[in-house]
Amino acid sequence: MTDASDGLTMVDAINRALHEAMAEDDTTAVMGQDVGVNGGVFRVTEGLIDDYGVARVIDTPLAESGIVGLAIGMAMNGARPIAEMQFSGFSYYALAQIENHAARIRWRTRGAHTVPLVIRMPYGAGVRALEHHSESREVFYGHMPGLKTVIPATPARAHALLHAAIRDPDPVIFMEPKAVYRQMREPIADDAEPAQIGTSRVVRRGKDLTLVSYGAMLHRALEAAETLAAEDIDIEVIDIETIAPLDAETIAKSVGQTGRLLIVNEAPPSYGAAGEIAMRVIEQEFYALRVPIRRVCGWDVHVPFFAREQTYLPSVDRIRGAARAMMAD
Amino acid sequence: MTDASDGLTMVDAINRALHEAMAEDDTTAVMGQDVGVNGGVFRVTEGLIDDYGVARVIDTPLAESGIVGLAIGMAMNGARPIAEMQFSGFSYYALAQIENHAARIRWRTRGAHTVPLVIRMPYGAGVRALEHHSESREVFYGHMPGLKTVIPATPARAHALLHAAIRDPDPVIFMEPKAVYRQMREPIADDAEPAQIGTSRVVRRGKDLTLVSYGAMLHRALEAAETLAAEDIDIEVIDIETIAPLDAETIAKSVGQTGRLLIVNEAPPSYGAAGEIAMRVIEQEFYALRVPIRRVCGWDVHVPFFAREQTYLPSVDRIRGAARAMMAD
C-alpha cells in the first residue's frame, strides 16, 4: 500500500511488524475491536485477517476488560496475543485486568504461568479527534509493577520496539503516538533488528542542555533543539522510548555533561512522567545540575475539544522558551 | 461503641463524620458493598442505615463501576453521594467512570452539571490481608485533572478532611490508610471544624531536614524523626494530606530552610508521588537544596503476601538510614 522507497509511516511500520510476527510465530494472535475485517480504525492491522484468518485475528465484541482478559487467558495457554485497545482513553476499562492479572500472574503462580502479552493502544492528542481520544496516561502503566511500557516516536522505532515487545516473555503496554501515525516516513531495512526494551536513545548530541522526551513530543523537542542551534544553544535530545523500566542512566550520563535537564511530555504535569525522570536523575547526578530541572507538559486540565487542543499541547515555542530560560538561569 | 474520652480510632472518626454529614444535609447518601446492614467490612458505616434508612444508605450489588456510575448520576441530580470502594485494589473497575465522567462532567457541561461526590476507599498495606488488599495507587487519581485526592493520616484529620470532602462541590477521592484504622486514637472536639483540602500540614518542626509523608507512613516518618532527635538530627515533618492539588509551597518553604528533602510513601517508587513532590520543590527551591532529594518508598514489586508485607513497606530503620545519609552527604 505504501511505496517503501520513501519509507513507511508509523501505521505501516507497525502493520509490517505485525505481519512479520504473525508469519514468524504461529502462536501469535491479534484481537480487538474492528481489527479484523476492517483492518483497525487506523488500518494498523490491515491485511492480517486475509493472511492469517479469523482464528488468529479476532474481531471481538465491544468490551475492553473482556479483550484483555481473553488475551491474558490465551497468553497463559500457549499463545502470544497482541491485543488492541481502540484508543488509550478506553483502556481504563481494562485497567483492573492489567493491574490485577496481566502484571501479576507470573508472580502469583511463581513462574508456573506467564503472560507474554502486548497491549497496543494509540494515545495522545493532535489528530482533531473526539473527547476521550486524546489522553496520555502512560504513568498509570508505568507505575504498575510487573509491566513494561513502551512508546515509540518514529516508524522505524515502532517497528523495532514492537518486535521486541512481542518477543518479550512478559506483558508490554505499547502506546502509539497517533499524532505520528501518518506524520512522517522512515525506511525500514528488511533485516531490521528488534530494539531493546529498557534503553533510552540519544537522538541528538549536544553539550548545553539535556532535553528528554518521547512519543509525538519528541519531534517538537527535536525541532526546538534544531532551531536553538542558531542561537548557539547546543541541545542533547534523548528519546526515552521505554517508560518502564526507565533507563535513567542514559539521561543521567547526559546531564552529567550538560548540567541541565528539561523534560517534555504531553500528559498533565501533576504526577506525570517528568517527576520520575527528574527524581531518578537527582538520585544519580544531583551535583551536576547547574540550574533547576524544568518540564514542559500539558496542563492539569482535560484536553480541550479539538479546536483548542494545540493550546493544550507543549508547543515548540514553549519548549524553546524553557530551554532559553534555563540557559539564562 | 468507643469511649470518646480516650479519643476515637480512625474508623470511629470517619463514622462520626459520616453520621454528622448525614444529619446535617439530607441530600447526603452513602452507597457501596455491605455499607448498610453490615456497617461496612471495616465498620466505617456502622449505624448509618439504622438512622437514615435504606433510601440514603444503599447496599449495592457487587459492581464497582456501577457503584461509581450510580453515585455520579445521583450527584448530577441533587444528591451528595459518598460511595465506598470496599478496597482501593478494586477501585480500578471504576477508574473509567472516575476519569471519564466524575472528573469531567462539570467541564463537559460547562458547569451546568456538577459532581459533588466523595469516593472513600481503604488503601495500603500492613493489616495482614489477602492479595489485592494492600496497594497504594494514589497517583492514578492524583494524575487525573478534575479530581481532588485526599489521604488523612490520623483520626482527627480524617474527620476534618472527610467533612471538607463532603462539602466540596467537586469529586474527591478519599483514601483511608487502613493500617491506621485502629492503630491510634485521637480526641475530636464536638465543634471540630472541617479541614481545608489543598494544604499540607507541618506536624513537627525541625531545621535540618524536611521529611514529607502521608497516610500510614507518616507515623513511621514521625517515629524516625523523634528517634533521630537523639542523634541531634532535627527533622521537620510535613503531612501532605492532599495528594492533589498538591500544596508544594509549604514543602518548598520548609526545604528553603532545611536544604534537605526526604519523601516517604509506600507505593512503588517508579512514577509514584515522590517524583511529583521532588519536581515541585525543584521548581521552587532548587538552589536551597544542599544534598540530593531522596525517597524511601515501597519497591517496584507487588506487595508480598502478608508474612512478608513488612519487608515491602518502608521501615523506620530505612527512613532513619536515608536521613542519616543525607546529613552525611
Added chain:
Amino acid sequence: MTAYLSWPDPKFEPHEALAPDGTLLEDDEIDIGTLEQIYKTMLCARRFDERLLKLQRQGALGTFAPIKGQEAAQIGAAACLREDDWLVPSFRETGAALWRGADMADLLVTLAGWNAGNDLPEGARTLPDTVPVASQLPIAAGIAHAGRLRGEDAIVMACFGDGATSEGDFHEALNFAGVLEAPVVFLCQNNGWAISTPRARQTASQTLAQKAHAYGIPAAQVDGNDALAVMQVTQEAVALARDKGQPAMIEALTYRMEVHTTADDPTRYRDEGEVEEWQDRDPIERVRKLLVARSQLDDAMQEALEEEIRDRIDAAWKEAKDRISRLEETPGTAMFDHIFAEPTAPLRRQRKEFSDQEEAAND
C-alpha cells in the same frame, strides 16, 4: 437436545404499527398531531445530518456520527418524554436532541471542536454526548434513582447501540436499575453494526431484548424504523417507569444507513446491498405516506417544510460561524475553566504561566 441444560428461547416479535406504505397495521387510534411533529423533526434531523456530513467533508467540522436511518427510533422514543424527563444519549442521538430542543448552532459549534458549544443551562436534562460506549448507563441509573428518592416522577431515557450491550457498564447499569427500581427506559438502537462488527458477532444471543430478562427487567423489540410503533412501545415503558419505578429495555431494530463516523469507510466491511434494502424501509418516508394519506401533508407543505428547515440550518450555521470566529479571538486560558468550581492553586499558577507565555509570544 439436552437433559438438564435449558437453551435460551426468546419469544420476542418486533412490534410494528405502520407498514412501509404508510398504512396502519392495526386499527389504532393515533395521535396524528404528534406524528406530524415527529415527521418534521425527523426531516429536520435528516437534513441537518446531511449538512453536517457536507460540512465535515469540507473540513469545517470534526468527526461525527451520522444518524441517517435511525430518526424514527430515537425521535419516536424521545417524543414520549416530558420536558422534565432526562435524555442521556450516547453519541448518535442528534435527532433525539433536536426533538428535545437542542440548538443547532450549539451542536455545530461543538462539532467544530469548541467546548463552548456544550454551554448548557444549569441542570439541563438533555445531556451532551457520551463517547465511551455504555458508560452513560450506570449514570442514567443514578440520575433516575436520585430523582425517585426525592419523590419526583421524572424518568430517564438512556440511549445506546447494539455494540454497547457487550460492555460491563451495560450489565451493571441494568442490574442496578432492576434492583433499585430506578425509572430508566433503556433504549437500544440496534442498527446492525458496531463500526465493522455485525450484530451477529457482537453476541450469541438471538435478540438483544432478552438481555434485559437477565436483570428481571421487561423488554420489547420494535421496528425501529416505524415511528408509531416506537412511540407505542416507549409510552408503555415510560408509564411503567413513571408509575412504578420499573425500568424497561427497548430494542429498536433499525439500520445505520451511513458511515459509522466520518472517519469510517463501511465499504471495507459491509455489503452495499444491505444499505439498499434498508432504503425501502426509510423511517421518514413511512410517516410521510401516512400523513399524506391523512391529508396532513401535500407537496406544497412538504416544499415549505423543506425550505423552512433549510433556512433554519443556514441560519444556525451562520450563527455557529459567527460564534466560532468570536471564539477564535478568546484567549487559550479558557481551557482552565470549569475544571473545578474554584480553580485550585496549581491551576491558577498554570493559567498564569500559560497567559504570560501567550502574551510574550504576542509581543
Added chain:
Amino acid sequence: MTAYLSWPDPKFEPHEALAPDGTLLEDDEIDIGTLEQIYKTMLCARRFDERLLKLQRQGALGTFAPIKGQEAAQIGAAACLREDDWLVPSFRETGAALWRGADMADLLVTLAGWNAGNDLPEGARTLPDTVPVASQLPIAAGIAHAGRLRGEDAIVMACFGDGATSEGDFHEALNFAGVLEAPVVFLCQNNGWAISTPRARQTASQTLAQKAHAYGIPAAQVDGNDALAVMQVTQEAVALARDKGQPAMIEALTYRMEVHTTADDPTRYRDEGEVEEWQDRDPIERVRKLLVARSQLDDAMQEALEEEIRDRIDAAWKEAKDRISRLEETPGTAMFDHIFAEPTAPLRRQRKEFSDQEEAAND
C-alpha cells in the same frame, strides 16, 4: 399486564437426584465408585476447613474463606473434569482444589501469608485463588479459546459466586465465550450471600441461571448440596463444551454455612435460623447415607476415614510449619522474584539496595 413489553419468565427447576435421606429420586444408574471418591474428598475438605478455621483463630493463618456447605457443589462439579482440563477458581474452592490434587501443605503455607505456597508446577491447570470477584472469568474464556484454537479438547471450569454475577467481567466473559464458542463451564455457586448482601438484593432476576440466556448460552439450576445431581448436570455441560465448544452455565443452589471470611461476622446481617435449616440439607450427610445404604460405608470405615484424614491434615500442618520456619530464614529479597522473567535494571538496583540495608541492619 403489559401490551408490548414482555417480562422474564424463566422455567428453571433445580435438578435433584439424591433426597436428603440419601435415597435416589430416580432410578439412575450411578457411578458409586466416583461417589465414594467424592464423599472422601468432601469429608476431607470439611475437616480441612474446620482445621483452617481453628488455626486462623489461633493466629497461625490469615484471612480465608471457608467452604462449609458447598462441598458437593464444587467437588461434584470438579469430579467431571479430566486432569488436563482447567480449574479457574475464585477464592472459595478449597474442596475443588483438593479433588484436583492440591497439596494441603501448599495451601497452608499460602494461607500463612507466604507466596511460596503457590509454587505450582509449570503450566499447572488448577490455578490459585482469584481475589477480585469475577475477574477470573474473562481469563477463563481466553484459556479455553486458546486451547481450542490449538485443537485441544481440554475444557475450562470457571468458578464464581452469586455476587460475582453483578460484575461487568461476568458479563463480558459469558458474552465472549458465547460468541467465540469457548469451551467453558461457568459454575456459579449461589450460596445465598455475597458477604452481607442476600441473593435477592444482588439482582432482580428470578434465577441466576437465566443470566446465561442473555449470551445465547444454555444453563441449568441444580441442587448444589446434592453431589450426584451436580455431577449429572456438570457432565452434560462438560460434554457440550468438549464436543462442541459450547459454553454453559450451572447455577448450583447451595449455602454458605460459615462466615464469609474469617474477618466477617454474619450475625450482623443474617438469621441463624437460616443456617440451621440448611444444616438438614448437609451435602456430605446425604452421600454418606447413600453409601451406607449401598453398603459402601459403615461405622468402622467411617472412623478409619476420619482418622486417615486427621493424620493427613496433621502431617500437612507439620510440613507447612517446617516450611514456614525455613521460609522465615530466607532473605527478604524474595519479594523481587518472579516479577519478570529477567529482572529489569531498576529491580536489580532495588534488590541490591534492599539487601545492602538488610545486611547493614544485621551487622
